Each structure stands twice: as C-alpha cells, then as structure tokens.
Amino acid sequence: MQNRELYTTILFVALVIGCVVFAFLDIITGTTYLPIDDVFAVLCSTMDDATLETIILKMRLPKVVVSMAAGMALSASGLQMQTLFRNPLAGPYVLGVNSGASLGVALFTLATPMLGVASMHWLVSFGITGMAWIGSALILLLVMSLSRKIRNINTILIVGMMLSSAISAVVGILQYVGSEEALKSFVVWTMGSVSTVTIEQIKILVPVVIVGLVLAIVVIKPLNMLLLGEGYARTMGLNVKHSRTIIFLSTTLLAGTVTAFCGPIGFIGLAMPHIARITFRTADHRVLMPASMLWGALSMLICTFVCDIVARSGVMLPVNTITSLLGIPVIIYVVLRNSNR
C-alpha cells in the first residue's frame, strides 16, 4: 500500500504547513496588524525595534505557543479517552476535568475577597490556575481510582458524567452566593482565553504539556491493542492496569493543565481526533496520535486567528465560542454516522 503511505505523508506535510501559515497569521494579527517584512526581520534579529520586538515576543508569540500547546494537549487527551473508553463521545471534559477545574476556580474566586488578597494580582492569577489544576486533577484521580474497582469502562464514563453534573450544580450554588466581583472573575475564566496566559505561566504550561504528550506517545501501542477491547489487549500481552494509569496521568497533565491556564476550551479534544480519523482514514495510533496533535494545533491556531479578526471589529469573543462553533458540527456528524450504522 505505497499510495497510502504517500497520502499520509502528504497530509502530514500539509498540516505542518497549515500550522506554520496560521502561526504566522496569528503573529501578524492582533489589535494592530504588523507588516510581514518587519516580523521576519525581528524574528531573524536583523532589525532592532524595541516596541515591535516586545509586541512579537511578549504578546503574539506567547499567544501562538499557548494555542498550539492547548490544541495538541486537548486533542491528544481526547484521542486517548476515546480509545480507552471505546466511545467516540468520550473526552477529558466528559470525565469531569472541566467541572473539577471550574469548582476549583469557583472556590478560589469566592474565597479571595474574604481573604482580602484580591488586590494582589499575581496571587489571584496563580491561584485561579492552581485551583483549577488541583480541581481537575482530583476529579480525574477520583475517576481513576474508581476505574480500578469498576470493570466496565462505560460505567466509569457514566459515573464521570454524573460527577461532572453534580459538581456543576455545586458551582452553580457557589455562583449564586458569591459576590458580584467574584462572579465576574469566574465568568472571565469560564470563557477561555489563550492570550491572557503570561510568559511565567507558559514556563509551567509548556513543560507539563510536553511531559503529557510524551506519555501519550508512550501509550501508542497499548492504545492500538485497546482498540480491540481490554480482554483482547490482555491476551495479547498488555498490562491493562499499567497502561490505563499512564493514559489517565497523561490526560490529567494535558487537559487539566490547559484548562487551568486557558479556561475550559470545549470540543477541540472531542472533535479533532475524529477529524484526524476522517482525513487520515486510519485507526492506527502511530498515525492518529501525531495527526490528532497537529489537527489540534491547527484548529486552535485558526480559532485564535478568527478571534483576533473579530476583535478588530471591536467584539471580544471568548475562544470557547469559536471552538464550539467549529467542533459541534463534527460531533453531530459523528453521532449521526454512528446512529446510521
């Protein structure tokens, strides 16, 4: 099947080119357009313009890095969840990462006015991300420990969803009793954003995401075996418990961290693995994993670009709305496809 290999290679090259093009477009677009020549000059350090350099290196480039990291992380974790649960609608958010993080943030935003530290911005910023991370990690740990006791993987999925709903209800109550100011900072976080992540935060975000992605690559073979179900995987020599633990760990690091720093970015993790399957026409994770990562990166770069374009007309759209508009049609397509089978 040489044609197939050629097709796969071409697609990979096209995706990489797409990422580069949109990364560049994201650098150029923002509250002001930057001339392409100047951007090149600054990036190659052949031009000395302090203002331009600051804009590119401190604002535009971080935005690109965060978009790519978030997209890759979310879709890599989504793919792992879908294969592990053998359910096309499984994703980190379905398991409660989203709600766990929002509980952490809600608790924090509610508590800070009481503690009287609201004026210390850096503490608030790190507090929000830290609590979101703790919240999502705790939920995933809870689901993971349940998964050691519960054999049926779909039961775990349902438990995760119920847990998620219960936590959302608690968050609803917290929002109701919270002060107006606390409510505002919580809502800002829920909208999701890739441009508010600071350089200091990137220094945490990127290494953690890299560790998560490396773990995702380590489980490529186990994921392929798990396609046939846990029973078959075991008879083919897989230590299922061990693999499950790595997969959950990877998902916590990837989805938990991104959610903590960027807020709940919906549907990328759910939709992009499907786009990868449809475009590459394969179920082999050796292709699917990098393909999902690239599609995730590209889709987030596009969403950021769209946000920037819209922002120029004076409307600041949260990135969440764009990812939903992009992702939901894909999910509907997948659901309809499955129901016709």
Add this chain to the structure above:
Amino acid sequence: MIELQNITLAFESRTLIKEASAHFTKGSMVALLGRNGTGKSTLLRAMASLGAVQGGDILVDGENLNDLSARDLARKVAFVNTERVNVEALTVHDLVAIGRSPYTDWMGRVTEADEEIIARSVSIVGIDHLMYRSVETLSDGEAQRVMIARALAQQTDVILLDEPTSFLDLPNRYELCLLLQRLAHEEGKCVIFSTHELDIALSLADSIALVDTPHLVHRATKDMIVSGDIERLFDSEHISFDAETQSIRLHR
C-alpha cells in the same frame, strides 16, 4: 501442550468445575461442550489467564500459567471471543497486525517479517481479498475470520475460541469449523473451542471436553459417543441423544 491439573473454577460463589484434570495436545481440535452456565467460558478464560482459578494449576508447554509474563503467555496462547470489533477506519490488515503485538517494539512497528506473517495469517483463513477493507464493513462470518487471523498472527501453539460459531449461519458454521480443523491438523495448533453445535463437534473434533458439573470429562470423540455421557447430559423431557445416528431426537 495445555494441561489442567486438579483445577477448581467458580463463578461468583458457585463452584462450576471441581478438581478437574485434562491434557490437550498439539495438532488436535478439541470441542468444549456443556449446558448453559456450566463454565465453558470460565474455563476458556482461565486458560487465557483472563480469569482466576480457585484451585489447581494450568500448565502451558510445561510452564505454570501464573509464572509466565503477559507477553510470554501472549506468545503461547491466543484467544478469540464472540465480541464483534467495530472500529472506525480500522482495516483488516491493521487489525491482524495488532496480533503481532507480543513481538513488536514499544511503538508496535511492523517489520517485513511481520508483514509476511500477517499476509500468511490472512491467507490461511481465506480473506486475502479483504486485506484493506475496513472491519466495520465486513459480514459476521468475515469478521470472525479476521479475529482468527489475528490469533494466527500471534503465532501461538494454543488457540482458544469462545463460541466462535454463535453468530454464523449454517454453512458458515461448518466452514469455520473446517478451518479450525485445518489449523489443528495442518498448522499443528492446539485448538480448543466451546460450542453448542453437537453435530459439528461430533463430526469434526478430535476430542470432546464435556463439562458435566462439577466434573470435566475429556475423551476422544469416538469414545465420548459410546460413553453415554452425552446422552445423560443432553437428555431432557422432550429430547434425547441417539448415539447410533449421533443426533438429537425429539420425543413425540
């Protein structure tokens, strides 16, 4: 090849098989018979190390099942169940290639030698023409053959199959069992399959393992027919087994 030594099996708190011993050899096809819920699946799962054994030992190639690593066991025993695998965009080739997992590197890369084994496995079960089809699009009979090709790619001496014929129509049931017989006789495998098809088992299997709660009786097929065990086990108010014609008779 695979030996049961005084094994006791239970499902939840119910004892199914008590202190049973049997020896299944290479190059033979064994049909595992028994009424519903008597522990055929439990026994097969135990032999594949998918379920626990309450007592006794299972030896594969002289080695205790519990002493083998998962990877080593996967090179000795393959397992096929009735579950239909429906994965979007998964081709027959890629599915059978997953059967090479006990031999491939950490990424699951398939070498040229692996490719040859995959091609041969697919060819033995007679589905060469389906090599690059997506498994979702296959018929039940074809899908079952793919799962067997995957087991063959695992290059094990023992292949265990849990009711491989249950979703197939009559011609396909015979075709599949003839294929299993060929694997035993021509490829030298030890093939053990559970079934409710008494006529197929009696006409094709080399030996019969009969779960006669709480015992397990293993005899060559012709000895089993004359032993009277089948009559006793399958006799009910309305039917009986006729050893002479090897068929079930209705009482009218």
